[in-house]
Amino acid sequence: MKKGLLFVVSGPSGAGKGTVCGEFVKLTNISLSVSMTTRKPRPGEIDGKNYYFVSEESFLKTVSAGGFLEYAKVYDHYYGTPKDPVTTKLAAGADVLLEIDTQGALNVRREWPEGIFVYILPPSMRELRRRITSRGTETSAAIDLRLGESLKEMDRIDQYDYCVINERPSEAADSLTAILKAERTRVGPYIYETIRTYKEEMRCYIHPSI
């Protein structure tokens, strides 16, 4: 039985993780993990689909119970990845996608070093600023803060396996699909097991003397 892959997509706010991951999920049969957060829903966001939107009290109860794979406080709000659904799916052979901020991704890397970690970059800083500005939910000062933070985070990119520059979301999603397909063919326990069956086959059925 081949175990599933934990596929972690991260990157600065505004790089387009959400859109890219949406397209990626449509192209593959990967299962998107839904995060929990204490921040308010943005227009169009649906509880249980984009996030589980919960109160701070409820969030901290899950923290105490050890129920998160990772959690972090980012800009006054908590974000966390519930652990149980992820480990259950992986054990059943399903690949699981986490779309999380960079602080969360690095925490998961420590917990789960064999995961596949992909960083999404914007095509330029100017474009990143344009994307954040067009959301219209933040002040200019808040945007400057984010851009500065994003640049600092990029210095941790050596902690990631792959980096996709998101010029067009559909092309970036194609790259994620290729990475997933490639990683499924990595030399590992499943291949060693296959070779053991070949030796057995050779010994028993084809040529008993070899």
Added chain:
Amino acid sequence: MKKGLLFVVSGPSGAGKGTVCGEFVKLTNISLSVSMTTRKPRPGEIDGKNYYFVSEESFLKTVSAGGFLEYAKVYDHYYGTPKDPVTTKLAAGADVLLEIDTQGALNVRREWPEGIFVYILPPSMRELRRRITSRGTETSAAIDLRLGESLKEMDRIDQYDYCVINERPSEAADSLTAILKAERTRVGPYIYETIRTYKEEMRCYIHPSI
């Protein structure tokens, strides 16, 4: 300037490397390196396309001149990968495909550890025997020798990055294409350089104070 990737495809004789690589070259713009050999052409093989077929004297002259990336003697014949065309193409940013036997692949791994090494497995030993037998060029004893050697070689699979099981050549070629596309997005010097340009952009154009 992004350097090209050295993409090495290997596996036991009869696993179908040649067919798979033929399809793979059609799907991508990778450049196939043509090997040199002292063995006689098989029916349908073309000099300068499948191999450069040369005399033993000529081959050994190239060896003395240090002109091979790797060379090996396999079943009484020499096989080698001419070095110059490979290094020239990689430096110019082109990806280069080597389709070579397992002994050669491991020699290249030592010389060029940053290459991408893919092992092609047959779907079963029974199928491997069928494929070798249907070539009709070898005695049953020679086939048994090859199968035994193939099994021994498979123990070296931990030296490879990826393993593709060749059930259908077109699907195996799709897997190689995904691996190449994925490896082009690996975090490495090109990405570090991109991030340096983002910092510069931020400093000069967007927000001089950050």
